[in-house]
C-alpha cells in the first residue's frame with residue numbers, strides 16, 4: 001500500500017480550514033493544497049526520509065480540533081505543564097488559542113505579538129516568505145490548513161526583554177486531532193528577542209502536531225529560540241523551522257526533543273548576509289519505542305558566515321534516533337566557518353542511531369569540521385565517582401546526565417534550564433537512581 | 439587496619455610491585471616516599487580498585503576484609519578513600535551532586551537515612567570554609583577548570599565530608615603554593631583521630647613539617663626497602679635515595 005492512497009484523506013481533513021479567513025489567504029492555501037496533492041506525505045524513498053517511516057501516521061484519521069476546551073481540567077493541565085517562566089505567554093490548547101490562559105501584558109513600542117487566527121491579515125507580508133510550501137508534504141499541509149499560531153513582529157531596534165512563551169498543550173480527544181500551528185517571527189534591523197516554543201500535554205494525548213515556524217532576521221537582528229518538545233509517548237510531532245538571516249544577524253536555537261512516539265524536526269537556515277551566524281544546539285532522549293529524527297540544513301550563501309552545531313543524543317530501550325546535519329558552503333562564499341558535531345550514547349543493545357553529518361563545500365577558503373561519535377562513558381570519570389562510594393549505576397547515571405547537561409547548560413533562562421534538567425533526569429533509566437539527587 | 443602482604447602487581451605484563459609489605463594500625467600516620475616510577479601510585483590505585491592492574495600475588499585486607507574482592511564503591515563505603523595524584527575532571531557533574539551522592543552512599547552502608555538537605559548544606563558550607571573555598575565551587579563541575587591547588591583542596595574537602603577510616607593521599611602536596619599547602623595540611627590534620635589512619639605519598643619533607651608522620655617508608659622498585667620514624671625524611675632530603683637502595687641491596 002502506498003502513501004499516495006492517503007493523500008485525499010489528508011486533504012479532506014484540512015478542507016474545512018481552507019475557506020477560513022481573507023481571500024488572499026484562501027488563494028495561498030489553495031496553492032498549498034495543489035502542492036500537497038503532488039507531494040503527498042513524504043515516503044521512505046526520499047533521501048531525507050529514509051529512516052523515518054510515516055506510514056503508520058498516514059493511515060490514521062485525524063480530525064480537526066474544535067473550539068478551545070476551557071474546562072477546569074484543561075486549566076489545571078495548562079498550569080501543570082507550564083515552564084513557569086516570567087514571560088509574555090500565549091497558550092494553545094490542541095492548537096487553539098486560549099485567551100483566558102494567556103498573558104500578553106504590556107508590550108514595548110515596536111513589538112507586536114498577535115494570535116494568528118484573529119489577525120490573519122497582519123500575517124500577509126510574512127506568511128510563506130521563509131518556508132517554501134513544497135519543503136515537504138507536511139509543510140504544504142500546514143500552509144493549506146494551519147488553524148492558529150502567532151505573529152511576532154519586531155520593528156527595527158525593538159528589544160524584547162521578556163521571552164515570548166508559546167505553550168502548546170495537547171489533551172486527550174475521542175478522535176485524535178490534527179493540530180497545525182504556524183509561528184511567524186519577523187525581526188527588524190538590530191531587533192532582539194527570545195522565543196520559547198513548548199509542547200507538552202496529557203499522557204493519553206495521541207494527536208498529530210504539524211508545526212511550521214518561520215523566522216526572518218534583518219541586518220544585526222538577534223533571536224534566541226527554544227524548542228522544547230515534551231509531548232506524550234503517543235503523540236506524533238512533525239516540525240519544521242525555517243530561518244532567513246541577513247547581514248550580521250545571529251540566530252541561536254536550543255532544540256530539546258524528549259517526547260513523541262514519532263518526532264521529526266527539520267531546521268533550515270539560510271545565511272544570506274555577511275557576518276551572519278547561527279548556533280544550533282540540540283538534545284534528544286529516547287525511551288521505549290520512540291523514534292526521534294532531527295534534520296538540519298545550513299546554507300552558507302554569503303562570505304564570512306559562521307555556523308556551529310552541537311547535537312547530542314541519548315537512546316535507551318528500543319528507541320531510535322536519526323541525525324542528519326548538512327552544511328553547504330556555496331560557491332563564492334569564502335571565509336566560512338562551519339562546525340558540526342553529533343555525539344550519541346546508547347544505553348541499551350536494542351537502541352539505534354543513524355547519524356550523518358554532511359559537509360558540501362564549493363568554495364576554497366573555509367574552515368570546517370564535522371564528526372559524529374557513538375560512545376561510551378569516560379572510564380576514568382566512572383572510576384573517580386565509584387571511588388567516592390557511588391554505585392556503578394548511579395555513576396553511569398550522573399555521567400549520562402552530564403552528557404545531556406553539555407547541551408542543557410547552554411540554556412540561559414534559569415527556569416527553563418532547571419525544568420529541563422529535571423525532565424531529563426526523570427527520563428533516564430530508573431536504575432540510575434538520580435531521583436532526589438538532582 | 440590495613441594489611442598489605444607480599445603484594446605483586448603487574449601492568450601489561452610488567453611487574454611493578456614486587457612483594458610489598460605494609461601494615462597500618464588505627465590512628466597512625468604514615469608517609470611513603472621513593473623515586474619516580476617506584477610504584478607508589480600503583481599501590482594506591484590497586485588499593486582503590488582501578489582497572490588495568492593485575493594482582494599476581496599477595497593480599498590486601500582492610501579491617502580483616504579482603505579488599506581485592508570488594509567492588510570499587512564498597513571499598514569507599516567501608517571507609518577506604520584515595521585522594522588522587524591527578525584528580526579527574528568530570529565535566530557536567532556538579533561537585534555538590536558528587537558530595538551528596540557519596541555521603542548518602544556511605545550513610546546507606548551504615549544503615550542511616552539520607553541526609554536532610556539543610557543539614558547537608560550546613561555541613562558542606564562549614565567544610566568549604568575550612569578549606570578556604572567559596573560556595574561557587576559546589577555548582578561547578580568536579581575539578582573542571584580548577585587550578586592544581588584547587589583540585590587538591592577539593593580532594594581534601596571530600597575527605598572532610600566523607601570522614602574515611604583510612605585516607606590514602608597520593609602527592610596531595612604537589613603543585614601547592616605555601617598558603618594552599620597550609621590549608622591542605624590543616625584539613626588533613628583535622629582528620630587525625632585515634633580511630634583514623636592516614637597514608638601520604640610524597641616527595642617532599644616540606645609536607646611532613648606540617649603533617650608529622652609516625653612512620654616513614656621508602657618504596658623503591660616495587661618494594662618497601664626501609665622504614666623509620668620522621669627523622670628518616672630529613673635524612674632522605676639531605677642524602678637522596680641512593681644510599682638506602684645500596685643498603686637494601688646488601
Ligand SMILES: Nc1ncnc2c1ncn2[C@@H]1O[C@H](COP(=O)(O)OP(=O)(O)OP(=O)(O)O)[C@@H](O)[C@H]1O
Nearest residue numbers: 449450454472473474475476477478479480481490
Ligand atoms: N597504566 C600503565 N601502563 C603502563 N605502565 C604503567 C601504568 N601505570 C604505571 N605504569 C608504570 O609503573 C611504574 C610505576 O608507576 P607509578 O605511577 O606507580 O610510580 P610512582 O612511584 O607513583 O611515581 P611518581 O613518583 O612519578 O608519581 C612506572 O614505570 C610506570 O611507567
Ligand SMILES: [Mg+2]
Nearest residue numbers: 478479480523
Ligand atoms: Mg605517583
